[in-house]
Amino acid sequence: MLFKLAWLSILNRRSTAFLTIFSIAISVALLLGIEQLRKSMRNSFLQTVSGIDLVVGARGDAIPILLYSVFRLGEATNNLRWQSYLEWAADERVEWTIPLSLGDSHRGFRVLGTNSDYWRHYRYGKERKLELKTGEFFDGLYDAVIGSVVAEKLKYQLNQQIVIAHGAGSAALFEHDDQPFRIVGILKPTGTPVDQTIHVSLEAIEAIHIGWEDGFPSTQTGKPATMNISELQPKSITAFLVRLSSRMQTFRVQGEINSFEKEPLSAILPGVTMQKLWQILGTFERTLMTVSALVVLSSLTSLISLLLATMNERRREIAILRSVGAGPQRIFVLLWIEATLLCFVGGLLGFVLQYAGLMAVEPMVKNQFGLQLFLEWPGKEEFLFFLLIMSIGMMLSLFPAWRAYRISLHDGLLPKI
Amino acid sequence: MKKNAVLVRDVIFAWPTSTTAILKIENLNIPENSKTLIQGPSGSGKTTLLSLLAGILLPTSGQAVVLSEDLTRLNSKKRDAFRVDQIGFLFQQFNLIPYLNLIENVLLPCRFSRVRYQNAGNTESGLKKEACRLLNLLGLKPEKFSHLATQKLSVGQQQRVAAARALIGNPKLILADEPTSALDPENRLAFLELIFKECSKNQTTLIMVSHDTSLSAQFDQVIDLDVLNQARGDDLSFAEN
Numbered sequence: 095m096l097f098k099l100a101w102l103s104i105l106n107r108r109s110t111a112f113l114t115i116f117s118i119a120i121s122v123a124l125l126l127g128i129e130q131l132r133k134s135m136r137n138s139f140l141q142t143v144s145g146i147d148l149v150v151g152a153r154g155d156a157i158p159i160l161l162y163s164v165f166r167l168g169e170a171t172n173n174l175r176w177q178s179y180l181e182w183a184a185d186e187r188v189e190w191t192i193p194l195s196l197g198d199s200h201r202g203f204r205v206l207g208t209n210s211d212y213w214r215h216y217r218y219g220k221e222r223k224l225e226l227k228t229g230e231f232f233d234g235l236y237d238a239v240i241g242s243v244v245a246e247k248l249k250y251q252l253n254q255q256i257v258i259a260h261g262a263g264s265a266a267l268f269e270h271d272d273q274p275f276r277i278v279g280i281l282k283p284t285g286t287p288v289d290q291t292i293h294v295s296l297e298a299i300e301a302i303h304i305g306w307e308d309g310f311p312s313t314q315t316g317k318p319a320t321m322n323i324s325e326l327q328p329k330s331i332t333a334f335l336v337r338l339s340s341r342m343q344t345f346r347v348q349g350e351i352n353s354f355e356k357e358p359l360s361a362i363l364p365g366v367t368m369q370k371l372w373q374i375l376g377t378f379e380r381t382l383m384t385v386s387a388l389v390v391l392s393s394l395t396s397l398i399s400l401l402l403a404t405m406n407e408r409r410r411e412i413a414i415l416r417s418v419g420a421g422p423q424r425i426f427v428l429l430w431i432e433a434t435l436l437c438f439v440g441g442l443l444g445f446v447l448q449y450a451g452l453m454a455v456e457p458m459v460k461n462q463f464g465l466q467l468f469l470e471w472p473g474k475e476e477f478l479f480f481l482l483i484m485s486i487g488m489m490l491s492l493f494p495a496w497r498a499y500r501i502s503l504h505d506g507l508l509p510k511i
Numbered sequence: 512m513k514k515n516a517v518l519v520r521d522v523i524f525a526w527p528t529s530t531t532a533i534l535k536i537e538n539l540n541i542p543e544n545s546k547t548l549i550q551g552p553s554g555s556g557k558t559t560l561l562s563l564l565a566g567i568l569l570p571t572s573g574q575a576v577v578l579s580e581d582l583t584r585l586n587s588k589k590r591d592a593f594r595v596d597q598i599g600f601l602f603q604q605f606n607l608i609p610y611l612n613l614i615e616n617v618l619l620p621c622r623f624s625r626v627r628y629q630n631a632g633n634t635e636s637g638l639k640k641e642a643c644r645l646l647n648l649l650g651l652k653p654e655k656f657s658h659l660a661t662q663k664l665s666v667g668q669q670q671r672v673a674a675a676r677a678l679i680g681n682p683k684l685i686l687a688d689e690p691t692s693a694l695d696p697e698n699r700l701a702f703l704e705l706i707f708k709e710c711s712k713n714q715t716t717l718i719m720v721s722h723d724t725s726l727s728a729q730f731d732q733v734i735d736l737d738v739l740n741q742a743r744g745d746d747l748s749f750a751e752n
Contacts, residue, residue: 095623099611103610106609106610411608411609414606414607414608415608416567417565417602418595418619419591419595419596419620419623420623421587422587
């Protein structure tokens with residue numbers, strides 16, 4: 095009966111009730127949305143590359159190595175020799191490797207030289223393979239496969255010719271304009287730096303740098319008109335990714351690479367390093383969470399103040415209910431149910447809003463920002479969130495309920511209006 | 512000799528925070544099945560007396576026995592239960608809950624009292640029928656009953672709904688606080704007669720307070736509260752010494 099009364103009372107005040115519910119819903123949606131976004135960013139960050147055990151580069155700190163090899167940010171100070179790579183790739187404990195050669199760019203996007211192992215072994219997210227939207231993986235010397243964001247931003251299509259510039263940045267001085275590449279494939283979006291990369295073969299990187307040993311085009315170029323791929327053995331690469339046959343060996347192999355006599359190398363654990371990096375970036379997410387938690391709190395508080403403000407108008411109603419036998423405790427419970435119902439409906443609506451909203455922006459976020467949203471059904475965490483918001487709401491609801499209780503005791507059957 | 516519906520002995524009432532007596536009544540008897548009008552100008556303590564009889568307020572000292580229950584001996588929960596089981600209320604105006612339809616407004620006491628529920632029909636359909644019967648009896652058209660139109664009703668119509676609510680489930684006592692003051696003079700009598708008729712049918716005691724002297728002739732007993740109430744701004748702390 096009290097439940098029904100509370101519900102009818104809310105319906106009677108539907109315009110204000112709706113606004114209150116809506117403000118709670120929006121704040122809850124905001125909080126949950128930010129939480130989802132945070133989780134997605136974290137997941138997509140930590141799963142930028144998956145299934146690899148070590149990243150190996152020239153001797154250096156872990157974070158820079160991770161940044162240039164996986165995130166393709168910044169420059170490697172040194173390359174490592176092709177021979178060293180071959181030696182480690184042939185180690186019997188190594189299941190597979192992916193060589194990476196960076197340093198060139200095309201209109202602000204990084205050019206990555208690699209080989210077919212990249213297509214075969216590269217994984218991101220939860221063990222997901224790279225997939226082509228159109229075309230095929232590169233085969234010829236001047237073939238390029240571009241990421242989805244590259245294609246989107248530069249409006250590139252299959253078979254288009256592109257010219258690669260030496261060095262990073264859109265203002266790279268020298269262009270390898272004598273050796274244009276042809277786009278043979280466009281990748282599907284992954285939500286990782288792969289989307290912003292132009293992939294070519296290691297040999298092509300070698301080919302365009304023939305005669306560039308000093309870092310700029312030599313004046314007396316006698317470039318071979320036709321080049322044979324087998325003659326274009328790379329002399330160095332930037333880094334390589336390693337997958338071991340047994341994870342148990344990780345630390346052992348890492349130690350051996352770090353103390354490799356022929357060349358100073360550094361092997362890093364990508365998972366640990368990414369965690370470390372994320373912790374550095376984490377302040378931002380904590381700030382966001384705090385702000386949205388405060389928004390929820392403020393909308394709950396406004397609900398309570400609204401109920402308190404209307405309490406005077408309801409004195410008559412309380413007196414009538416008392417005259418028909420509702421004790422002060424019942425009045426208390428009635429008001430409490432009413433406030434709690436508002437919170438509850440608002441919270442539920444917030445959930446719906448949040449999912450609907452994220453579902454709506456999901457493709458846009460993926461295409462524009464390269465961020466893969468992990469839309470999942472509400473799990474334990476969301477449930478706990480909801481429970482927390484509800485319990486705060488229910489606790490705050492005690493205020494108007496208490497006020498009504500006092501009024502009912504004080505006024506009796508005679509509302510003092 | 513009839514039993515007394517109300518028996519008040521040496522009652523003094525003052526608000527807890529004050530020492531000034533508002534009500535001081537040595538002796539008040541109201542027999543069962545009677546119709547009593549308590550008259551007096553505003554400020555004479557009429558509403559306070561009704562609140563005492565309803566068990567909303569407790570006397571500072573003395574005894575108030577209503578329908579053989581000594582209210583001073585009941586705790587607040589029991590008084591709440593007693594009130595809804597035994598007493599129907601009728602206020603001056605604004606008697607209705609705006610978000611309930613007419614029938615639900617009439618049935619409110621049955622929602623809080625087992626006794627009233629049983630008396631009014633004991634089933635949902637029985638309750639509805641009884642509510643409709645009372646509304647009909649009091650002159651309201653049935654097509655309005657289920658509509659949520661309580662605010663659109665005239666004051667007179669609202670009072671009829673409130674009267675039906677006071678009557679439903681045959682409470683033994685009806686307390687009415689100026690129920691007719693918002694009505695036109697020509698409607699007052701008709702309204703009272705309908706309530707009287709239902710009261711005598713169910714052997715219900717009716718106590719009404721009003722400052723309207725024109726209604727006196729309709730009642731079995733008229734009490735002038737100005738005479739009955741001996742509180743003259745007495746200072747209790749002084750009186751007790």
